[in-house]
Amino acid sequence: xxxxxxxxxxxxxxxxxxxxxxxxxxxxxxxxxxxxxxxxxxxxxxxxxxxxxxxxxxxxxxxxxxxxxxxxxxxxxxxxxxxxxxxxxxxxxxxxxxxxxxxxxxxxxxxxxxxxxxxxxxxxxxxxxxxxxxxxxxxxxxxxxxxxxxxxxxxxxxxxxxxxxxxxxxxxxxxxxxxxxxxxxxxxxxxxxxxxxxxxxxxxxxxxxxxxxxxxxxxxxxxxxxxxxxxxxxxxxxxxxxxxxxxxxxxxxxxxxxxxxxxxxxxxxxxxxxxxxxxxxxxx
Amino acid sequence: xxxxxxxxxxxxxxxxxxxxxxxxxxxxxxxxxxxxxxxxxxxxxxxxxxxxxxxxxxxxxxxxxxxxxxxxxxxxxxxxxxxxxxxxxxxxxxxxxxxxxxxxxxxxxxxxxxxxxxxxxxxxxxxxxxxxxxxxxxxxxxxxxxxxxxxxxxxxxxxxxxxxxxxxxxxxxxxxxxxxxxxxxxxxxxxxxxxxxxxxxxxxxxxxxxxxxxxxxxxxxxxxxxxxxxxxxxxxxxxxxxxxxxxxxxxxxxxxxxxxxxxxxxxxx
Numbered sequence: 248x249x250x251x252x253x254x255x256x257x258x259x260x261x262x263x264x265x266x267x268x269x270x271x272x273x274x275x276x277x278x279x280x281x282x283x284x285x286x287x288x289x290x291x292x293x294x295x296x297x298x299x300x301x302x303x304x305x306x307x308x309x310x311x312x313x314x315x316x317x318x319x320x321x322x323x324x325x326x327x328x329x330x331x332x333x334x335x336x337x338x339x340x341x342x343x344x345x346x347x348x349x350x351x352x353x354x355x356x357x358x359x360x361x362x363x364x365x366x367x368x369x370x371x372x373x374x375x376x377x378x379x380x381x382x383x384x385x386x387x388x389x390x391x392x393x394x395x396x397x398x399x400x401x402x403x404x405x406x407x408x409x410x411x412x413x414x415x416x417x418x419x420x421x422x423x424x425x426x427x428x429x430x431x432x433x434x435x436x437x438x439x440x441x442x443x444x445x446x447x448x449x450x451x452x453x454x455x456x457x458x459x460x461x462x463x464x465x466x467x468x469x470x471x472x473x474x475x476x477x478x479x480x481x482x483x484x485x486x487x488x489x490x491x492x493x494x495x496x497x498x499x500x501x502x503x504x505x506x507x508x509x510x511x512x513x514x515x516x517x518x519x520x521x522x523x524x525x526x527x528x529x530x531x
Numbered sequence: 532x533x534x535x536x537x538x539x540x541x542x543x544x545x546x547x548x549x550x551x552x553x554x555x556x557x558x559x560x561x562x563x564x565x566x567x568x569x570x571x572x573x574x575x576x577x578x579x580x581x582x583x584x585x586x587x588x589x590x591x592x593x594x595x596x597x598x599x600x601x602x603x604x605x606x607x608x609x610x611x612x613x614x615x616x617x618x619x620x621x622x623x624x625x626x627x628x629x630x631x632x633x634x635x636x637x638x639x640x641x642x643x644x645x646x647x648x649x650x651x652x653x654x655x656x657x658x659x660x661x662x663x664x665x666x667x668x669x670x671x672x673x674x675x676x677x678x679x680x681x682x683x684x685x686x687x688x689x690x691x692x693x694x695x696x697x698x699x700x701x702x703x704x705x706x707x708x709x710x711x712x713x714x715x716x717x718x719x720x721x722x723x724x725x726x727x728x729x730x731x732x733x734x735x736x737x738x739x740x741x742x743x744x745x746x747x748x749x750x751x752x753x754x755x756x757x758x759x760x761x762x763x764x765x766x767x768x769x770x771x772x773x774x775x776x777x778x779x780x781x782x783x784x785x786x787x788x789x790x791x792x793x794x795x796x797x798x799x800x
Contacts (some may be wrong), residue, residue, distance in 0.1 A: 279545050288662075292641065292644055294641070313627060375716070397638060405660065405662070406660050407658075407660075408661075409654075409660040409661065409662055410654035410657075410658060410659075410660055410661060412656070413651075413654045413661065414654055414655060415648065415649070416641075416644075417638075417642050417644075417646070417651065417691075418635065418638055418639060419609070420607055420609060420635055421633060421638070421703075423607045423608060423609050423633075424607055424631045424632065424633035424707070424712075424716070425630075425655060428628070467645075468643065468644075468645055471645035472645060472647070472688075472690070473645060473647045473649070473650055473664055473688070474645065474646055474647070474650040474661045474662050475661070475663065475664045475665075476645070476692070477646075477662070478624065478662040484788040501799075506548060528539070
């Protein structure tokens with residue numbers, strides 16, 4: 248860690264890097280944002296933004312279960328519940344009884360309400376309201392190591408499974424003709440999203456985690472011309488928003504998560520205009 | 532590939548099989564036995580028996596809701612079914628995991644996705660993840676695939692959502708042909724394509740069939756295309772009502788009744 252800290256001091260000799268918590272937050276942002284940019288591409292492609300939002304909401308129930316079981320680290324209870332939740336949603340959607348957005352809406356509100364009820368019953372919700380917006384400034388060095396591990400794992404999954412994700416996302420029948428099982432591929436992806444959302448919720452917060460997943464990829468779509476540039480833009484926009492937002496929040500004294508999301512939203516607006524103008528120019 | 536192959540469209544193979552001819556066209560490729568599909572609202576298909584031989588273009592015809600698309604989905608393994616579907620290679624070996632080329636009717640996909648034709652074809656060609664880019668070898672192969680399917684290689688850089696109906700059809704055909712399938716399924720491949728494009732597409736399918744001797748199952752509503760391009764036909768209405776050579780099936784009373792065709796005049800078809 249000390250090596251990294253001195254590296255930051257040498258490369259970025261600014262006021263905001265003087266504090267250890269800012270250095271930690273900076274490192275965490277450098278690890279989290281590429282993850283969100285990468286995974287967000289497929290969330291947007293699969294039209295799953297509502298789904299990842301529901302997963303974020305379920306984290307509250309996961310925390311409540313952790314509290315009731317008396318564990319200190321809520322990561323495992325959140326992860327366990329998020330996985331059950333995710334698999335449950337895909338199973339109910341798979342049954343074809345109701346439309347996907349309705350089912351996700353039902354699960355999402357249930358997850359949120361159950362979390363609020365359980366937490367308020369076990370000693371007041373206020374204690375846990377920090378999870379709603381998260382605080383990246385509280386990230387600890389060992390948690391940064393965990394994030395690094397997850398980045399490596401996601402890169403591996405993305406390297407091994409991406410082509411299958413892509414073909415399954417085009418059309419299930421078409422994927423089936425190439426012996427790609429849409430259901431199985433979907434499960435791998437859903438688990439990946441569940442892990443990512445759960446691990447980062449503490450620093451990013453229930454309310455804004457989904458914006459970070461969706462905004463960079465949505466912006467990238469406005470300007471991308473291929474899968475490679477889609478990923479490139481998405482990761483770049485995500486990292487740019489993360490670093491800019493963090494620095495701005497330091498000087499403005501605002502919450503880091505919200506500031507990061509606002510920067511990403513401004514980038515979305517810019518890319519939207521850019522895509523609109525270049526689209527019209529091509530059409531003309 | 533057997534070079535002794537001599538039969539062309541519509542040739543009757545049953546006789547030559549007895550005479551010991553071993554041309555690939557004679558061999559059964561897809562054998563469907565007692566296939567049934569049941570959904571919540573009842574029986575969709577029952578007791579379907581059908582043989583498709585190598586190098587045969589079998590047209591699947593029938594009224595709307597007769598179960599044509601359901602049969603294709605069963606062949607793709609997308610829905611549970613009872614009964615048996617067996618695939619055999621042209622060497623006569625049983626194929627457990629058949630490769631199926633599928634050209635869907637109207638591909639439902641996200642038109643705003645920044646996925647190029649090259650992304651799609653290369654994702655199918657190699658395990659190298661396309662988000663890291665496409666290797667030159669894969670790009671060259673994808674270009675060759677497009678040319679084989681009668682499409683311009685320049686399409687590689689275009690977004691899938693920006694293609695015209697005819698271009699998309701050819702890209703899907705190129706996609707379906709790699710790896711070379713044990714069965715090619717065409718689900719009304721021409722509904723979004725203009726008349727000239729339709730003819731080009733069918734001629735392409737016929738030439739592929741002649742070159743690679745793969746069995747083709749074609750779902751179509753356009754009986755004139757069926758007459759012109761299919762070698763055999765099967766009339767479906769929850770089960771196979773009738774199957775055989777295309778001229779016989781098309782001249783049958785059942786087909787006339789299903790499609791409301793006039794009685795044939797004397798000496799006519």
